[in-house]
Amino acid sequence: MRGVVMHTAGDVRVEDRPDPEILEPTDAVITLAATCVCGSDLWPYRGVEPADHQVMGHEYIGVVEEVGSAVETVAPGDFVVGSFVISDNTCEICRAGFQSKCVHAEFVAQTIGTQAEKARIPHADGTLVKTPGTPGPELYPALLAASDVLGTGWFAAVAAEAGPGRTVAVVGDGAVGLMAVLAARELGAERIIAMSRHPERQRLARHYGATDIVEERGDEGVEKVKELTGGLGAHSVIEAVGTQESFMQAVGITRGGGHLGYVGVNHDVQIPGIELFFAGIHALGGPAPVRRFLPDLLERIWAGEIDPGLVFDLTLPLEDAAEAYRAMDERRATKVMLTL
Amino acid sequence: MRGVVMHTAGDVRVEDRPDPEILEPTDAVITLAATCVCGSDLWPYRGVEPADHQVMGHEYIGVVEEVGSAVETVAPGDFVVGSFVISDNTCEICRAGFQSKCVHAEFVAQTIGTQAEKARIPHADGTLVKTPGTPGPELYPALLAASDVLGTGWFAAVAAEAGPGRTVAVVGDGAVGLMAVLAARELGAERIIAMSRHPERQRLARHYGATDIVEERGDEGVEKVKELTGGLGAHSVIEAVGTQESFMQAVGITRGGGHLGYVGVNHDVQIPGIELFFAGIHALGGPAPVRRFLPDLLERIWAGEIDPGLVFDLTLPLEDAAEAYRAMDERRATKVMLTL
Structure with missing residues (x-):
């Protein structure tokens, strides 16, 4: 063959x-x-x-x-x-x-x-x-x-406990991130923030259910999501990239007690224990x-x-x-x- | 005053x-x-x-x-x-x-x-x-x-989803670790493995409900807990120390899909993203x-x-x-x- x-x-x-x-x-x-x-x-x-x-x-x-x-x-x-x-x-x-x-x-x-x-x-x-x-x-x-990609995005949304009344933020506009947007919508999320600076992917994210687009990244991205969520951060955050910046951005936009679902394959990511500790969040991830x-x-x-x-x-x-x-x-x- | x-x-x-x-x-x-x-x-x-x-x-x-x-x-x-x-x-x-x-x-x-x-x-x-x-x-x-210490140990046990039918492993034999043992017992855990090499604390751990004591640490500790749990690791793991070794030991003894509650204040801990990723576990921690x-x-x-x-x-x-x-x-x- x-x-x-x-x-x-x-x-x-x-x-x-x-x-x-x-x-x-x-x-x-x-x-x-x-x-x-x-x-x-x-x-x-x-x-x-x-x-x-x-x-x-x-x-x-x-x-x-x-x-x-x-x-x-x-x-x-x-x-x-x-x-x-x-x-x-x-x-x-x-x-x-x-x-x-x-x-x-x-x-x-x-x-x-x-x-x-x-x-x-x-x-x-x-x-x-x-x-x-x-x-x-x-x-x-x-x-x-x-x-x-759908199964992984779906798992990420479930891991992040996306659902009715929840604000979901998705870090990553690749196929998995887009599928996580779709999953969050199907699971009944109230608001879905897609983090993307790519016009075509923004369009697809909106098609799949994103209600807000945030183009900023890193600390600016964190600030922007906090602005959109009354200073608290999102209930449910999906990390679908797997870099140091994207992972820490995802931690930063999760509200205290919120849920992070991370499915971006981590490469050379070192998570500072003290930052994860004081974030006070649920995290679940890995191969879906x-x-x-x-x-x-x-x-x-x-x-x-x-x-x-x-x-x-x-x-x-x-x-x-x-x-x-x-x-x-x-x-x-x-x-x-x-x-x- | x-x-x-x-x-x-x-x-x-x-x-x-x-x-x-x-x-x-x-x-x-x-x-x-x-x-x-x-x-x-x-x-x-x-x-x-x-x-x-x-x-x-x-x-x-x-x-x-x-x-x-x-x-x-x-x-x-x-x-x-x-x-x-x-x-x-x-x-x-x-x-x-x-x-x-x-x-x-x-x-x-x-x-x-x-x-x-x-x-x-x-x-x-x-x-x-x-x-x-x-x-x-x-x-x-x-x-x-x-x-x-009780409130923190209790939170850790709840975060680790200790409960009926669950095997709980506790990393750390300080006051918080001991309280986590007590909490796991009160929450109905079936088996409680206390990781300790200090005779007096082992005694107290048993008093509070520990059913097994593991003295090994690091990779040996991980192997020992796996041996005790049919190769799978514990359902519920509590990290109550806050060092690099104890944190990674706790990750290592949590079964896939299991729950880690971490309450040891992390100092200079760097969590390799790839290890946390492939562990495929729930984690919740921070100040209780x-x-x-x-x-x-x-x-x-x-x-x-x-x-x-x-x-x-x-x-x-x-x-x-x-x-x-x-x-x-x-x-x-x-x-x-x-x-x-």
């Missing part, structure tokens, strides 16, 4: 890779309908994380081709969406809703690499969710978003347990209640993956879908 | 200080029945925080002597317990239960200094709670503990909103359900405050009560 390999930072190639096979009775092999490039794929692309002939990709939708003997909930021919973290969905941690910390957790990005024609998915029952029917390609963007939310999210998409697919602003064939990475790296695209 | 002044690190004196007076209509002046030295008082004592003729003390019980014209819930003659943070208990933040982040928050330690015969307490209605009757001196230690818990805690003490007073293992008259600091600094005492 064809699949993406990042030879080294900046060098993305589509190559022949071995076809995946069932190795464990809990495995499934899927034929991908679509995959995409994630903001987090830019970390190795830019040399911030190592990349040495690394398979890439962790978002995926497709059709089950074959299953192991122990797989019960999906069968060949089923259209499925999976989480970017493998989970058994039966262990104590999964049952508590933290499938991304499953005792069998495995990052799809590191070992499987779904920017490819096919993929072996371990723990298929605990990782994949069948769609209510076979979708047409017009639904692919929305379903693919559920695999990570997307599997917890998938069944609900797929139903909402199927019912036409949400359209997360708009975060894809460029679609290319898998063979053009190198251009997809370039477009995102140069910020010519927010998120690129790769078709097969 | 007589009161403690820390001239500089290590130099604690009891001196004549001006008698407090009502300055605002919401003030009360109290005559102290007892006060004490806190673990956090050792930070300036050891030169980790600056001290330049600083008034000291933030824990207090006593009798109301005079109130301002706007005070409604306490009156001269009432016996009261107060929080170590002033709060109005009416603002939006207080109503959400985070009185330590009140819009009128003021640290008693910094400006008032209750290691003294008398104290002016601003926002008396929102800060002080009247005891059900006038206590005898045998209840002073328990009531005084409620003012900070003791006022939230005071009414309930006073009732439990009055009913004889809890006896937090045992954390005081040395009692000295206020005039011997310097010796009280020395005894705690040299770890000859866990916590010293000062009588008047």
Whole structure:
């Protein structure tokens, strides 16, 4: 099969890779309908994380081709969406809703690499969710978003306890930040402040439910959000960037006793303990347990209640993956879908 | 009146200080029945925080002597317990239960200094709670503990969501850690692991409800707690020290999706964002909103359900405050009560 390999930072190639096979009775092999490039794929692309002939990709939708003997909930021919973290969905941690910390957790990005024609998915029952029917390609963007960015933004909004009567502030206007805006609106937030200085993303944020846009960053951004919230800060804050500035900005705009949901992958962030301490806030973050939310999210998409697919602003064939990475790296695209 | 002044690190004196007076209509002046030295008082004592003729003390019980014209819930003659943070208990933040982040928050330690015969307490209605009757001196230690260490340990246990079916681990065997053990037991925790290598404190931890003692620290401590919890870590972890090692130890022993309550005042702690991120845990901490818990805690003490007073293992008259600091600094005492 064809699949993406990042030879080294900046060098993305589509190559022949071995076809995946069932190795464990809990495995499934899927034929991908679509995959995409994630903001987090830019970390190795830019040399911030190592990349040495690394398979890439962790978002995926497709059709089950074959299953192991122990797989019960999906069968060949089923259209499925999976989480970017493998989970058994039966262990104590999964049952508590933290499938991304499953005792069998495995990052799809590191070992499987779904920017490819096919993929072996371990723990298929605990990782994949069948769609209510076979979708047409017009639904692919929305379903693919559920695999990570929607699930992650949704988790962030839940972690931040976005809901009725709450003012939510979202730091980060990438795909996850935009999905967090959508999630906050669906969860009933009263007011949603999107922090963005990018006109096109501001427009999309408003489309998804943002009521206010704040262009300022850092200390100025903190001051601005405080002004908008009677000096107190937001009830619910979502951090969807992962830099020192964005993380501390997010801490700074959370009111005392408020909730911070942080899903931007932290790189070289050092949180001063004393600042977090005196902030007096709830914080919950990390790789999102997307599997917890998938069944609900797929139903909402199927019912036409949400359209997360708009975060894809460029679609290319898998063979053009190198251009997809370039477009995102140069910020010519927010998120690129790769078709097969 | 007589009161403690820390001239500089290590130099604690009891001196004549001006008698407090009502300055605002919401003030009360109290005559102290007892006060004490806190673990956090050792930070300036050891030169980790600056001290330049600083008034000291933030824990207090006593009798109301005079109130301002706007005070409604306490009156001269009432016996009261107060929080170590002033709060109005009416603002939006207080109503959400985070009185330590009140819009009128003021640290008693910094400006008032209750290691003294008398104290002016601003926002008396929102800060002080009247005891059900006038206590005898045998209840002073328990009531005084409620003012900070019990309230803080209780908050930590609530923040860590200690409760039925939960395994709770407590990092820190000082007064706050011991009170967190007591709180976890009262909240119904199934198993309570106290991390301590001090025989006397281990004994007290067991008295307060610890079911397991772990003497190992750092990575070894993390491994030991994991061993005790089926490899998963504790559901609920309380950090009651405030050093880099203790904080990261606490993060390390919290299971994915578990809850960390951190109340050790962080000094020079730098939390690696990436470690907190991949831990995937809930965290809530900071100065405890003791006022939230005071009414309930006073009732439990009055009913004889809890006896937090045992954390005081040395009692000295206020005039011997310097010796009280020395005894705690040299770890000859866990916590010293000062009588008047």
